[in-house]
Amino acid sequence: MLGQRLIQNWEHYCGSLGGVWEVWRGEKLQNHYNVPWKETELPHSYNALDTMDPDNKYYQGQGWYRTKLEVNNPYPRGRTLLHFEGAGQRSNVYVYTQQVGEHLGGYDEFTIDITEATAQAQTIERYDGKVPVAVMCDNTRELETIPSDANDFHLYGGVYRYLNLVYVPAVSLEHVHIETNTSNLQETAEAGFHSKPTCSVKVRAALYNPELLSDNVQLTIQLKDHTGKVIAVSNVSCMPWEGDKELTVIELDSPQLWSTDRPVLYSCTVALSSVYGETAVKEKFGVRFFAFIKQGPFKLNGERLLLRGTHRHEDHAGVGPAMTEAMIREEMLLIKSMGANFIRLGHYQQSRIVLNLCDELGILVWEEIPWCRGGLGGEAYRQQCRDMLSAMISQHYNHPSIILWGLGNENDWECDFDYFDQEQIRGFMKQLHDLSHQLDEGRLTAIRRCEFCKDIIDVYSPSIWAGWYRGIYTDYEGSCRTAFEQVDTFFHMEWGADNLATRHVEQTYTGFAYIPRGDGAAEERDGDYLLTGGDSRVSRDGDWSETYFCEMIDWYLKCQEGMDWLTGAAQWSFKDFATPVRPDSPIPYLNMKGVVERDWTKKEAFYVFQSYWTKDPMVRIYGHTMPVRWGTQEELKCLKVYSNCSKAELFLNGVSLGVRQRDSNDFPCAGLRWHTSFNPGINHVQVIAEKDDIIVKDELVFNYQTESWGEPTELKLTTEKQDDGRIYVEARMFDEKGVFCPNAAHFVRFGLCGDGRLLDGLGTIHGSRLVQLASGHAGIYVDPQGGRQAAIGETAFVSAGGPSIAAVKASTHAYKPVSVLSAKCEGMATAFINI
Structure with missing residues (x-):
């Protein structure tokens, strides 16, 4: 080939x-x-x-x-x-x-x-x-x-x-499937590895022979270990065949197992030769076995493994799903560096590059077909589901990272048809379940959020969003335990909270007393994602800050460490992504539950995960993107540190605030928190942490504002030229006395008249022309050489009402292009600046 x-x-x-x-x-x-x-x-x-x-x-x-x-x-x-x-x-x-x-x-x-x-x-x-x-x-x-x-x-x-x-060639290989029989390995593991472990490797292949040629073919099957050493060779001579054919079965003695910590990969090359030419297909595979214990945890290769996961959409700033191989690799390396050992690929078959990287990096996978919401259509609709499931299993059959084939998501959500028949959905779910096991006996089936189908598939996840769409986050463990007891194999897919990058608060949402609690109160229901109507909930009434998000993550991860019955859980979603159903988000049409922004800019939450999930020493002071903190002069404030180190010492303006020992049961921050007062103005914070005799450090600087502010009235723009020629424009909100308003959260719309181009449409905090202020500020980049945006004097933004209260203008050279950058705060103020 x-x-x-x-x-x-x-x-x-x-x-x-x-x-x-x-x-x-x-x-x-x-x-x-x-x-x-x-x-x-x-x-x-x-x-x-x-x-x-x-x-x-x-x-x-x-x-x-x-x-x-x-x-x-x-x-x-x-x-x-x-x-x-x-x-x-x-x-x-x-x-x-x-x-x-x-x-x-x-x-x-x-x-x-x-x-x-x-x-x-x-x-x-x-x-x-x-x-x-x-x-x-x-x-x-x-x-x-x-x-x-x-x-x-x-x-x-x-x-x-x-x-x-x-x-x-005229006769070639269409696909090669490698099946590992690990029953002997499992028996050996259960006996304590007292006997010699073996594994049989079955190699099957299908031909591409559209002219139905009948000349003899010769095949050579070669297995290599992870070092490239040839460990087995088999030769076959036969006539062309139809469908899948078993070519050989090879016994591996004492195989090295694929795991999340040591993802050992073997390779199998099948070479085909005939009178029409030679071709070869090379596939990688791994040897591993797993089990979801009934009413118990998950085991990989006979040992309990807590699945620490996230989710991925094929979506990225500026390109949508069209990510290059280099971009995909960068993203998967970030996911692994966060400490994840599991990923659910939502909600469709993803690029072969993603699966190859999961194999290489040691990330277990739930991959699914896009039968998601809407109901169940007619026969053509159902055949597409069957076809896509068959294609996904065949095309990704050899990946050791995959353990679950997802058959659906939120199939209890009706809307696409004027009928909704639960029994028909159950019957079709059973068809897909049986088809999956017919095509692949070695993996299990799974769905998320369809209670009336939970008895059909192998692994089930209810929709538990304690602390966001329903309930409060301190109810997380109890909600999971209740759901766990209702199914044979429980796996918690999707949890988290929307958070606007760089939005921080001094005190997180405190309306828990108004949120319904009790059995089942944390299970998401249709319409909970809306920002109006329904019961009180954090997603509707909360602050959408990174501060709250980190607090929630901290609680969830603390709990998961002690839930010895838990198979695992996966946070939704690793990266912010575009969505048509969320026009009212602080960045419209963005699902903002990411640990990183849509361009991989890390949010503070990334480091919270690292503090629980990674092994290499790390330390992070919360608030690197919080340049202003506020309060009274003598008020005690909390400085939070996230680290996996056993102890840490914090310094404020060069003075030690003492050493704290890490204890994951000591919420928040596993005990790594200090209460102190700040100096008005600039404050410098440094932390020194230690793990296994390795020292790691972090530091940040912020301005402590003690001036109180009134109603926001004035929007001011500043510009800063970047080394690459772009110009960063920032809008900040002030009251009538000129005091900065660090909690302002108005929508701001950026526009540009004249030459140049707003670098918007990216779905990031600094790449969106309509965005809510995050802690009183918002910004966007401008390419001054990016082409003509609009004629001078024409408005390049849609007015949303309200008076123009402030305008800043500067003289420009008569022979230079003029670009006027504007930021309009809806119902409040408009500012202009020449760039």
Whole structure:
């Protein structure tokens, strides 16, 4: 198999065309047919920015891609393939004007054979032997498809994963599946490893033989250990076959086990040779066994392992789902460095790159199909679910990191159809459960939040959001214990709280007395995510601060350490992500429950997780993004430190406040907290911590404001030029006496007139043109050379009402472009500044 990623030399058009001929006819009409094709690279999504547009719904419809390929298949009678790693949500593929394939489903891989069409296209004289290829992606919503648009994530459009040009012989390998039989290992572990452990490795393969050729094939199967040493070789000679065929079974003596701490990977290469040429497929695999103990914990390789997890969406600032391999690797390394040993991939099959990294890094996986919310459609709808489950299992079969196949999420949420039949949903869930076990006997099935289906699947997670959508966070352990006792295998998926990056408070939400409590009071219900109506809850009435988020995480992790019956839990979600169902968020259309921002900027919560989950010594003083603290001059304030070290000493303005010993039962901060008064003005804090004779340090500086403030009335803008040429513009809120208002939380809208470009649409605290103030301030970056935003004098922002109270202007050179940056606080004030 020979292949290459098709990254460059693509053009893109966002919109519908009358037909595929319109992709190419402009070459004849020249300037008389002005479809605005734009140069682009793959992967690409045409929703990279508009999903975070605060004023308009994101585009759902057709997007077209075109290129001209050099095709040079080296195999006699070889097949030329286009291998898509993912494109959304429906795709039609054309060679010139001939449709050569189509695919429904935005998340599973698919392959289109373009062999015969390529031969015809190479005869078109004006293309000089190149092959014109067009791909139409369409993310238009259809009720009889999954996923539902009621989901808490966008249905992105585009060729947003890698597309590969692949050459194979006329007879080649379609896939190789490696099955490890670990029953002897489990028995040996239960006996205390007194006998020699062994594992059998079964290698199965399917052929790609579209012409049904019958010439003999020879296969060589080679196994290597993690060092690259060949440990087994097997040879097979046979006629071509249909379906899966067992090629060999190899016994491994004393195999090295794959684990989250030591993710040992073996490799299996299957080489195929025939009169049509040679090809090979290499797959990595691991040897491990696991169990969810009935009414008990999770075990990996016979030992209890508390699953410490998070979640991931394919979504990133500026690119949407179209993350490159380097970007995905950076993200997965961050997740591992946080201390996670588990991840749920919500709510769809994700890139093969993600799974490869989970294998390499030692992160266990729950991966699922996007049957999520909405109800259950007709037969075509159900067949898509079956197809996507079958594709996910087949395409990710060899990954040792995967332990659970997710069959659904929140399937009790009705809205897409004028009927809702629980018994039909139960029956179909049973079909998917049986199909999963038929395709893969070695893994279990799982769902989250569908109480009337919890007895059908292997592992169940209710929806417990103690301290956010329902209940209070100190009820967490009791809520979990109640749910645990109602199922055979309990696993807590999704917990956390929305938090606006850089928003901090001196005192967190205190309205717990008004929140209903009791049995089941922490279980989320439909509509709880809304910011109006329903019972009192923190998500509606709280401050959405990092301060509260860290406090909640601290409590949850403290509890989880002592819950010896718990299989594990996964925080939702590692990174802030775009969503169409949250227009009222402090950054509109953003789910803000991330431990990091949408561009990987770490929030304070990242370090709370590290303090419980990581082994390497670390220490972090809370408040690095809190430049101003406030209170009275003599008031005692709490300085919080998160660390996994056994002890820490804190210094305020060079004076030691004493040494504290870490005790995870001592909430908050595991006892690493100091109460003291601050000096008015600048204060310097330093901590020195120790673990295993290793010293780690951290420090920060903040301004302590003792001046009280009144109602916010004035918005002021400042600018700071960055080393890369960008300009950072910050808006800060003041009262009528000019005193800074550090608790102001008004919405601010940035706009730009003249040359330059606002770097917005990113869904970050410094990359959004409409955003709530975070602790009295908000900011955005401007590219002064980024192209003309609007004519001078034209407004580049939508007015939201209220008087213009303050304006700041500076003279500009007559020969230089003028850009006017504005920030409007809705119902309050507008400020202008020339940049």
